[in-house]
Amino acid sequence: MRYCQLGKTGLKVSEVGFGAIPIIRLSPAEAVRVLRRAYERGVTLFDTAHVYVDSEEKIGRAFEGLRDRIVLATKTMKRDARGAQEDLELSLRRLRTDYLDLYQFHMVNQEADIQALTGPGGALAAVSRAQAAGLIRHLGFTSHSLEMALKLVNTGLFSTVQFPFNFIEEDAATSLHPLAREGNLGVLAMKPFCGGLVEDARVAFGYLRRFPDVIPLAGWDSEARVDEVVDLYEGPLEATPADEAAMARYRAELGDLFCRRCEYCQPCPQGVMVTPAMLYGIVALRMGPAKAAAFAAKAMESVRLCEDCGECATRCPYHLPIPATLKKHLTLYEEHLGK
Numbered sequence: 001m002r003y004c005q006l007g008k009t010g011l012k013v014s015e016v017g018f019g020a021i022p023i024i025r026l027s028p029a030e031a032v033r034v035l036r037r038a039y040e041r042g043v044t045l046f047d048t049a050h051v052y053v054d055s056e057e058k059i060g061r062a063f064e065g066l067r068d069r070i071v072l073a074t075k076t077m078k079r080d081a082r083g084a085q086e087d088l089e090l091s092l093r094r095l096r097t098d099y100l101d102l103y104q105f106h107m108v109n110q111e112a113d114i115q116a117l118t119g120p121g122g123a124l125a126a127v128s129r130a131q132a133a134g135l136i137r138h139l140g141f142t143s144h145s146l147e148m149a150l151k152l153v154n155t156g157l158f159s160t161v162q163f164p165f166n167f168i169e170e171d172a173a174t175s176l177h178p179l180a181r182e183g184n185l186g187v188l189a190m191k192p193f194c195g196g197l198v199e200d201a202r203v204a205f206g207y208l209r210r211f212p213d214v215i216p217l218a219g220w221d222s223e224a225r226v227d228e229v230v231d232l233y234e235g236p237l238e239a240t241p242a243d244e245a246a247m248a249r250y251r252a253e254l255g256d257l258f259c260r261r262c263e264y265c266q267p268c269p270q271g272v273m274v275t276p277a278m279l280y281g282i283v284a285l286r287m288g289p290a291k292a293a294a295f296a297a298k299a300m301e302s303v304r305l306c307e308d309c310g311e312c313a314t315r316c317p318y319h320l321p322i323p324a325t326l327k328k329h330l331t332l333y334e335e336h337l338g339k
Contacts, residue, residue, distance in 0.1 A: 001042025001234060004213065006071075007186030009138045009159045011101060013071050016205075016233050017045030019190065019217035020055040025288040026221060028058055035062035037223040039070065041230040047162075047188065047217050048095075049075035049106055050087045053291060056094035064096050072097060073188075075106035075142060076123065079116035084123035088130055102160060103127060104140040108148055109263055124157070142190065144261030146171045153179050165189030165214060166198075167207040167247045169260055177211060192216040195282040197254055201228050203246045206239035219286065257320065265312035265322060272306050273299040274322065280329040289336035300333040 006013045018038050023031040035046070035058065046063075048055045056074060063070055072095060076087040092098065105117055105127075117124050130136050140160030143149040149163050153176070161180055165172040165187070172189070180187050189211075193204050196219070208216045220226045239247070259278040266274050276283075276299035284292040293300070303326050312322045 001230065003044070004215075005186075006045075006215065007159060007180070007213075008184040009102070009186055011071055011138070011186075013045040013215060014043045015212075015215065016043065016229060017047055017188065017215050017217045018043050019219040020046065020048035020052055020059060021286050022219040022221035023055050023058055024053045024286075024291060026058075028054075028061060031055075031058040032062040034220055034223055034226060035059060037226045038220065038230075039063070039066070041226060043226075043230070044069070045071045045073065045215060045217075047073040047102075049077075049104075050091055051075075051077055051106070053287075053295070056091055060094055060096035067097055071101045073102035073104060073140070074100060075104040076127075077106040079113060079123050081121050081123055081126035085126045085130070088127070088135065092135065099134060100136050102138050102140050103130075103136040104142050104160070104162060106142050108141050108143045108152060109145040109261070110148065114148065114151065118157075140186070140188075142188075145263060146175060149176055150179060153183055153185060156183070158185065160186040160188060162188040162190050162217075164191045164195075164261070165208070165211075165216070166192055166194045166204065168194050168251055168254055168258055171260075173211065177214065181213065187211075187214045189214050189216040192218055194250070194254065194258070195279075196285045197258070197282070198250055200246060201225075201232060202237070203239070203243050203250070205229060205232050206237055206243045207247060209233075209237045210239075257325070258318075259320060259325075260318060262317065264315050264317055268306075268312060269309065270305040270307055271302060272312075272326070273302045274312050274326070277303050277326050277329055278320075278322065280333060284332065284336060293333055293336040296333070300330060303327075303330045303333075 002015050003012050074091045076084050078084040078087050138159040140158050141152050142162035163172050198204050218229050263275050268274050280296050283296055308323050
């Protein structure tokens with residue numbers, strides 16, 4: 001495994017990191033085995049979140065006694081100071097540590113999120129105090145909105161940005177990555193497998209290796225999958241003509257179905273939570289049916305309010321068949337409720 005510096009944090013991290021969503025569906029013992037396998041293969045960066053069910057506890061259990069050998073990153077979705085402080089304290093307990101290398105504001109997708117975070121009584125004040133007290137080393141954010149991500153990079157408040165970065169969602173490569181490099185922010189690539197829709201690791205990571213300063217967060221649920229990706233990273237990896245052809249096929253197949261989470265479809269006049277409902281298929285694939293149904297219940301129940309007005313589809317810049325997809329996902333959700 002090779003290592004690089006994560007932007008201006010100065011942290012030395014492995015060229016590929018561990019994204020913790022898939023270990024949600026593993027037993028504690030299975031999760032520990034997969035996490036330890038990644039560590040044994042040289043992976044040092046482990047990224048999770050307060051809302052990723054029991055993933056923080058599993059990481060804490062896996063690396064107790066090894067804290068100084070890994071880089072821990074987690075997140076809060078709270079926008080107020082008190083909520084962020086409570087999330088931080090709980091994350092520290094779950095992860096069995098007294099400090100975090102990177103603490104990120106999770107899913108900052110709207111202007112209202114930024115205003116709440118940075119305004120009076122906002123989460124930024126509490127997290128900055130925690131950083132001054134040594135509980136947090138560096139601050140970052142995650143987003144699915146290119147507009148908000150660009151705005152946050154320009155604030156100078158953060159050391160890292162985490163954003164969807166793959167060969168289907170190329171906004172990161174063309175717009176966000178150059179700006180982040182200019183500001184020396186570390187770039188963490190979420191969804192390197194296109195949200196679990198692409199199985200071929202060589203194709204997925206052949207694209208990402210074009211950006212040596214971008215750290216993909218691979219979601220692993222087995223030791224074999226860890227080995228597959230780490231083996232690729234330990235050797236020369238360049239996309240071949242066959243890989244490029246595969247990328248083109250995936251783009252053609254998924255381009256009309258893949259929600260980019262830009263949120264131009266919202267707000268819905270009936271109150272449907274369009275974006276999370278559009279993502280339900282991917283959430284179910286990554287979390288498993290039962291946990292996905294519980295995690296996304298509020299969004300999926302809101303789909304019942306849909307009146308087929310089609311306003312969301314008219315606003316979608318990617319021309320996705322939103323009402324039809326929502327109905328499909330509602331049927332899937334109802335099937336999962338019965339499991």
